Amino acid sequence: MSNDPAEVKSTKRVTLKDVAKAAEVSLASASYAINGTGSVGEQVRAHVLKIAETLGYRQNLSARAMRTGRTGTLGLILPDFANPFFITLAQSVMRNARAQGYCVFVTDTEGDQKQERNALNLMIERGVDGIVWFPVRDLDNGAALTSDTPTVVIDRTVGGIEQVHADYRAGGRLAAEHLVALGHTRIGVISGPMSVLSMRERCAGAIAYIEQHAELAFNLATAFSYDLESNVCKAIEQREATAIFAGADLIGLGVIQHATRCGLSVPDDLSVVGFDDIPWAQISTPPLTTIEMPVEEMAAEAIDALLRRIDSRAQPRRKVVFETALIVRQSTSRYL
């Protein structure tokens, strides 16, 4: 029994050599046939492909990677998986990468710069072809950490690396314009951590416009979460403003929740605008008016830029900025 040659494959992995032998061609021909690279006769190619199929051959990408120096692998580093904005972004990045045949290592760094460095190192050792990086915070010299693995940074400002941004300042202005247009005159701003330029820009954009066309009721900072700090809560309770611009949706949702809990009605007593357009914004009560960034396009651009840079490292270092847009939902209304 068991003199059937096809049965041999039981235990050991099928290698290219096996395919070549079974197809009675050289190793090189087999490789060329499977990769479609060299010049191979049509019949030979077909034959090799069929044999590979029947033998259940699978490329060993580790071997291939060693030889070619390409792993067909990208890294994605995010500060925090709990923030839904990053999830949306991750989804887009992964979708785009997959479309180009890449597999993606994902890591969140829990907002910790030490973990961030670890993550970068781990990925570089693994030999990723490129990295999409959403740093914990702005950095002067990020290039030092990537040891010339092609990298694209999203949202943050990092020296020495190509960047993809949205026009945060314009977004903040858009939000303020909306509130002023609704007739609000006392408008408050609640920002997240000011350590990143992205946040500073959002608020600066809003504040500049408010100061010009209305009164800035307050300008407070809080953590990046829907649990607000006490001075922020107080400002809301005391109705110092009839409208609030929050530097992030998560914060905006916190504002709505706290206001509601205090017996204020949103939007009748208080209008709220957020920033990011995270999925939760749609299903909160009331749904949150917010500023949207073209996440899918930003991710696509990041991947494109990365692939360009992988193909030829000598790319000019660019910074691409995308437009933002106002999405009006039910958390804002006219002030009477």
Added chain:
Amino acid sequence: MSNDPAEVKSTKRVTLKDVAKAAEVSLASASYAINGTGSVGEQVRAHVLKIAETLGYRQNLSARAMRTGRTGTLGLILPDFANPFFITLAQSVMRNARAQGYCVFVTDTEGDQKQERNALNLMIERGVDGIVWFPVRDLDNGAALTSDTPTVVIDRTVGGIEQVHADYRAGGRLAAEHLVALGHTRIGVISGPMSVLSMRERCAGAIAYIEQHAELAFNLATAFSYDLESNVCKAIEQREATAIFAGADLIGLGVIQHATRCGLSVPDDLSVVGFDDIPWAQISTPPLTTIEMPVEEMAAEAIDALLRRIDSRAQPRRKVVFETALIVRQSTSRYL
């Protein structure tokens, strides 16, 4: 100029051979020293390590992988990144994997079984050491798709593969008990897609208890989303029940939203219980009472089981089931 040997590293990657040469030892000794494997004298080891450090040596994990057959890499396959429950899970899985020195490929399959197969193949080709898999749906024979790459399935029922579950039936019962204990007598059930055992069990558990201790007002199915189908909306509007068990939080949140929109007050007019304890459940208005699964522990168990199986394939195929727990928030109240 430039006769400084340390300057040579400018362009080319530093390899183990370079380290060995610089340290004036054999390749093997260098390898042993760095991996701490063979027997190497204390001074030699220290010396090699220092040289490696100064030269900026980084292991080429592709090469190592080829030689050892281990990539130090895991795969995580999820049906849908938009569902926050999966995110929580992904986070836990990644955290646990990272703690063991593994890098994780993540993919979502957008609920599509073809993409799921692609993802599996892609990862297997990449040579992952193991896969944590949350299949789109139950399967008779999943082992056929993994070509003996160690795999652990979460939540779904898949033939031929080790599984990690929660006790869904008991969870459903817990929810029903809670509502009955609050005095509700007409209780409705809104389930998600019944194609997966997990969902069937949740509802079966709830229904069994309701039928015994109260009246089952209705039992409807809807898509896995907070956009409810019209027959479900109607059932809510017509107040056929004073309490509803939703098979998933996402659905429960949809129920709250629709009820509120129809002028019903949750929980005064309608009590709602969900299942999953996704993060949104905490910040909805009102916060959602729900059934929680020990996600972190489940993820840890999945990784543990996987690593055991990687170390020795001849593991008994187990199915581990975790307890669920009721989390009471403000979406349920006593029925008067």
Added chain:
DNA sequence: GGGTTTTCATTAATCGTTTAATTTTTACAT
């Protein structure tokens, strides 16, 4: 038919590690 080009196949080197097998050195007991 002879020379030239084009097309198809093959040989063999190479990528950067690990590790079994072997040799050299050191340590220890007699």
Added chain:
DNA sequence: ATGTAAAAATTAAACGATTAATGAAAACCC
């Protein structure tokens, strides 16, 4: 000293692919 065992270091063969260089065969042109 000498023999033996233990420890340390080395040699060289893999791992599974890619690809430059080379050779053989076929096709073409006068």
